[in-house]
Amino acid sequence: MTARRPSPDLNSPIVEASGLWKRFGDRAAVRDVSLAVRPGEIVGLVGPNGAGKTTTIRMLLGIVRPDAGGVSVFGGELSLAARERIGYLPEERGLYQGLRLLPNLCYLAELRGMPRERALRRADVLLARLGLEPHRRKRVRELSRGLGQLTQFAAALVHEPAFIVLDEPFSGLDPVNARLMKDVVAELRAEGAAIIFSTHQMTDVEEICDRVLMVNEGRVVLDGALSEIKRAFSGGGVFVAADQAPDAIDGVTDWRRDGAGYVLALADGCAPEAVLRALLDRGAKIDRFELAAPSLEEIFLRVVEQDDA
């Protein structure tokens, strides 16, 4: 898919926000939010409705000016030239309904600094990659919801951005097109694009994100690599899919049935390997044994509840 002018330094963030504040009247929509996204990294921006995700995104895009704090992209300030290298897929779709696909894509590409000829070639490539080639002569209003969503996705990528913001990109897509879009996102990551992915679908975040930034009531309540967050919320427990209950095993303080297996709570200092050995020694047939990390959705609910409390 090619990201335009990728940053040469993979360790330097493509976008970096520090201490962002935004007030609307008496209400602080965003409070001291900081984040950084590096090349080839997908950061999931999650949070309940009204948490400040959209306002944060708008500040990162330069649509809204922060009251305090700053945004730096591509190592410099958020200038118009820098904004031309940003791709944005908004939560609510924004295309000219009466225009055909190609003029829509070309206009947006030109607005972001791409010459018309190149924009036309790039739009052709994208339409073909996203399976929209048969619809290129259609007006946007004639497309189904899913095809309209793919067109919006193409509009976000047509100018070969190096930093991409995707706000609920999979809504309205059938599983086939959702997979297609995820594949393209993976290609963009592999090419070095920095991606912010905002959604309520935690399973999607778990599937494609490297890091998670969770906001609630305008503040960052969780920030880190997905694997680290899961480990932090695992509580030291393990999940075992076995043919017998884990009764009376040293180091197991509690257990409960969970679907096809058991979730075991371990005493401090108890190594999961010792529990596995004990189960094997008593002749249990084991199909799965893993750290009992909660789902991101469980973590999300737990964090939001704790924060609200």
Add this chain to the structure above:
Amino acid sequence: MRKTWLVARHEFSVTTGRLSYRAFVALVPALVILGLAAAAIFQAVGADDAPGDDAPSAAPAAETLFGYVDRTIGADGQPLFSRFWQQADTRFTLYADEQAATRDLLAGRIERLFIFPADFLATGRIVEMREERPGLFDSGGFGGNNALRRFVAQNLFDGQVSADLLDRAVTPYRLSVVEVSDSGAPADDDDGIIDTLLFMAVGVLFIVSAFTASGYLLQGLTEEKENRMMEVLLSSIDPEHLMYGKLIGLGAAGLAQIAVWAASLVALALALGAIMDWPIDLARLPSLGNAAAALAYFVLGYALIGASLAAIGAITTNQRQASNITALVIVPAIAPMWFMFTLLENPDSTLARTLSFIPITAPVTSLMRLGLGGMSGWDVALSLAILAAGVAAAIALTARVFRAYLLTYGQPPRLGHLLRTLRGG
């Protein structure tokens, strides 16, 4: 600046591509073609009906028949009205007997009946016999009187005076009014009616075109807000440049509309001149200075109305809300039309001058005054300067509104908040 032109080009092509725009632009040329067709038909029918110089004595089908009884006796002992019965499309029929003439009048065989009494030469009195009492505004009909005058004059003076004197006896004068300038010399434009009609037409076209273009601007903005296109646009362009681009693009679409309409009207005038044999001289079109001033009023007037409506588009969420507020701009802009008759009567009055110096009423008022010749160079310069200042202020305020409200949805802002924004707070 590059993005401003990109937006302008996009807006122009999208607007001129709209079916409604094209239909509206084509309306005037279509009316012109219809008008020409009607004129051609009218002319063809008129040519068929016109009597030839050597027409036979039998009356043509469309001929008007008048009857008369002649009791006069001339110096030679003969009745005075014994010749020249055919006057253009009116034929005078002599009756020896008043009763027979009256019967023909009642039967509709003649349209009018005149009795020339024996003392006609002394008194000039003619009696018209009519079937009905004449109406309040019926003076006998211009054509009828004219034919009668020529019939009388020709019978009285033929052979005694020249044809020119005979003409003057029938039509003593044709008054022609020439306007003089302050220096006492005839004013440059002695064909004021053309300027007047043209500028009145331009005034109306301005209103229609400016409001059409501004309406498209407002509609486009509210659509972009409603379908969230605005968010995508603002991630790539500043609100000010977006606004400038829209104003330029839609203004160009409005000018294109005006150009097509003006060309159609000129074509109509030339073609009508050819068909109806009217003398049309292109050199008599408005002076370059007046035309340039008219163009300036159109451009600035559109910019003022467009910027104002753009601000309304920015603070409202949908077209219904927007259309409720547009009256705040539209009503003052067309208010000079309410005073049209006052302006026509005295284009240099205090009212006319005052309206020319208020930015929102200046375009329509000044376009009318230009046509009426009631606007001095100083008035034009001052009016345009004030209008330009108004446009600059409107654009600056609209830019603030754009920055503050383009991404707001739901209810429009409260008045206090809006005023703080306009003050730059």
